[in-house]
Amino acid sequence: MLTQQILNGLVSGSVYALFSLGFTLIFGVQKLLNFAHGATFMAGAFIAYYCTINGLPFVMAIGFSMLATGLIAILIDLIAFRALRKRGNAEFPALVSSIGVDLILVSIAQQVSNTQVLNFPFGTFPIQFYDVFGLRISLLQIVILGVVAVLVTALIFYLKKTTFGRQVRAVATNERAAALLGVNAQSVYLQTFFIAGALAGLAGVLIGLLFNSIQFLMGEPYMLRAFVVVVIGGLGSVQGAIIASLMLGVAQSLTVAYLPSGLTDAIIFGLLFLVLLVRPNGLFGDINAVAGGTRQ
Amino acid sequence: MSKLSINDLHVSYGGVHALRGVSLRVEEGEMVALIGSNGAGKSTLLNTLSNVVKRKSGDVSFEGRDTRGMSPYAVSRAGLLHVPEGRQVLSDMSVYENLQVGMIARGKRPTIYSLDYVYELFPVLEERREQIAGTLSGGQQQMLAIGRALMGGPHLLLLDEPSLGLSPIITDQVFDALKKLNAEGLTVLLVEQNAHRAFEATSRAYVLDRGKIAFEGPSAELAGNKAVIDSYLGA
Ligand SMILES: Nc1ncnc2c1ncn2[C@@H]1O[C@H](COP(=O)(O)OP(=O)(O)OP(=O)(O)O)[C@@H](O)[C@H]1O
Ligand SMILES: [Mg+2]
Numbered sequence: 001m002l003t004q005q006i007l008n009g010l011v012s013g014s015v016y017a018l019f020s021l022g023f024t025l026i027f028g029v030q031k032l033l034n035f036a037h038g039a040t041f042m043a044g045a046f047i048a049y050y051c052t053i054n055g056l057p058f059v060m061a062i063g064f065s066m067l068a069t070g071l072i073a074i075l076i077d078l079i080a081f082r083a084l085r086k087r088g089n090a091e092f093p094a095l096v097s098s099i100g101v102d103l104i105l106v107s108i109a110q111q112v113s114n115t116q117v118l119n120f121p122f123g124t125f126p127i128q129f130y131d132v133f134g135l136r137i138s139l140l141q142i143v144i145l146g147v148v149a150v151l152v153t154a155l156i157f158y159l160k161k162t163t164f165g166r167q168v169r170a171v172a173t174n175e176r177a178a179a180l181l182g183v184n185a186q187s188v189y190l191q192t193f194f195i196a197g198a199l200a201g202l203a204g205v206l207i208g209l210l211f212n213s214i215q216f217l218m219g220e221p222y223m224l225r226a227f228v229v230v231v232i233g234g235l236g237s238v239q240g241a242i243i244a245s246l247m248l249g250v251a252q253s254l255t256v257a258y259l260p261s262g263l264t265d266a267i268i269f270g271l272l273f274l275v276l277l278v279r280p281n282g283l284f285g286d287i288n289a290v291a292g293g294t295r296q
Numbered sequence: 297m298s299k300l301s302i303n304d305l306h307v308s309y310g311g312v313h314a315l316r317g318v319s320l321r322v323e324e325g326e327m328v329a330l331i332g333s334n335g336a337g338k339s340t341l342l343n344t345l346s347n348v349v350k351r352k353s354g355d356v357s358f359e360g361r362d363t364r365g366m367s368p369y370a371v372s373r374a375g376l377l378h379v380p381e382g383r384q385v386l387s388d389m390s391v392y393e394n395l396q397v398g399m400i401a402r403g404k405r406p407t408i409y410s411l412d413y414v415y416e417l418f419p420v421l422e423e424r425r426e427q428i429a430g431t432l433s434g435g436q437q438q439m440l441a442i443g444r445a446l447m448g449g450p451h452l453l454l455l456d457e458p459s460l461g462l463s464p465i466i467t468d469q470v471f472d473a474l475k476k477l478n479a480e481g482l483t484v485l486l487v488e489q490n491a492h493r494a495f496e497a498t499s500r501a502y503v504l505d506r507g508k509i510a511f512e513g514p515s516a517e518l519a520g521n522k523a524v525i526d527s528y529l530g531a
Contacts, residue, residue: 173387173389174384
């Protein structure tokens with residue numbers, strides 16, 4: 001039924017949001033595409049998995065995994081981006097070097113997992129269903145919606161209302177002017193990478209739970225979706241990314257339910273082209289951009 | 297000890313030797329003008345003081361402290377605030393947010409200019425505090441850029457062509473504000489192409505010509521110097 005599909009779509013869409021926000025944040029601040037974001041997501045699921053099977057309580061496993069993926073993202077910045085940033089015109093080289101990091105992380109995961117699909121042990125998360133207005137919703141779905149809503153709200157609050165958030169937006173808007181105002185762009189980069197990595201890691205864990213499957217290539221379809229989300233939402237726009245993620249989740253869930261399988265990606269990209277025809281800058285590209293737009 | 301002293305500064309961009317041995321000083325409480333025509337190296341000098349541009353050689357001392365090797369953000373946190381050419385407001389952010397970002401440079405140093413002070417100096421900023429900075433007029437953006445630097449607790453304010461593109465009336469307002477700030481004790485190094493205005497507002501001045509100081513002295517004297525008049529004050 002339709003509302004059930006929409007609900008399911010909103011749940012996956014909210015995880016897309018978690019994943020895409022970090023990607024769009026890095027793009028907003030650095031104007032660089034971090035192709036290793038998908039591998040960071042995958043690493044999140046892997047780390048939580050290995051923590052869990054080694055006996056760590058699940059909540060702690062998640063916390064540890066977010067910390068670790070935050071640090072991985074910082075490492076990606078230091079290894080793949082930092083040197084390139086200094087020389088200017090870094091877009092293309094940075095894309096290539098982040099693809100390199102992505103490949104390294106994916107091969108490590110492939111080795112570690114022996115190319116197997118992994119699952120969280122049974123009972124990692126309680127399986128419970130509730131009937132709400134005729135909709136069937138699992139405890140996991142409720143938790144996902146709740147956690148994502150809280151984190152997204154916190155992120156927006158952080159960017160809009162805190163001194164650090166203002167520094168992030170200042171660097172995104174005009175790095176040189178920000179430096180003249182006393183903003184340390186290096187520390188802004190490190191912090192945005194950490195946040196982006198931790199959110200991606202959490203998204204990986206949630207997706208691993210939701211589909212009960214963790215494997216070394218799991219980041220790739222999400223990377224593709226993040227591109228779509230960022231383009232539809234407007235480059236660098238936080239609200240745009242959230243709304244586009246939810247739209248994408250719902251569209252995907254509906255096409256899977258009502259159309260022949262295999263059409264999903266065609267429909268999603270059809271949607272992308274449609275939006276771009278009507279609004280070349282994306283839905284929010286020129287209205288607002290919490291994380292700062294691409295305009296100067 | 298001078299507020300700012302520059303000794304034999306050389307800067308080049310690739311092959312372009314933009315500053316060729318500039319020496320200059322600004323004393324506590326002074327407002328000093330630096331004038332010169334297009335491409336003379338005025339912005340290069342200010343950018344070098346902020347360490348946005350790397351010097352080739354020479355010494356810069358700000359409040360007795362050698363600024364060599366400091367990051368641009370560290371220079372502004374030390375109280376050397378630079379209002380850059382073209383204002384460079386944070387165009388996506390509101391007027392109020394721009395002023396808030398301005399406070400970052402102050403860090404834990406005591407407040408010198410409060411938000412209320414800035415609003416009183418430039419009432420239009422208070423009227424438009426929620427407006428997105430990129431949609432302000434040029435004059436309003438200049439006021440915002442100055443106000444933002446004041447929030448950073450400047451011990452020395454560098455201004456790069458504040459009158460650029462402004463109508464005479466708005467230029468008057470901006471210069472009146474600068475004179476008031478200086479009268480209250482702020483030390484200012486003012487870069488201008490508009491030599492009339494700069495001489496009138498300052499006590500001492502330097503004239504930069506193709507990367508070298510060509511003249512220096514009391515502003516009133518330079519304004520009466522025939523060579524300066526011919527080159528910079530001609531109609
Ligand atoms: N980033 C740069 N790369 C190469 N050359 C530069 C750069 N910036 C300035 N120059 C050159 O250095 C010289 C000094 O330029 P600068 O911008 O400092 O002059 P200015 O006095 O500020 O001029 P204006 O009044 O036009 O602002 C000029 O010859 C200019 O072309
Ligand atoms: Mg200039």
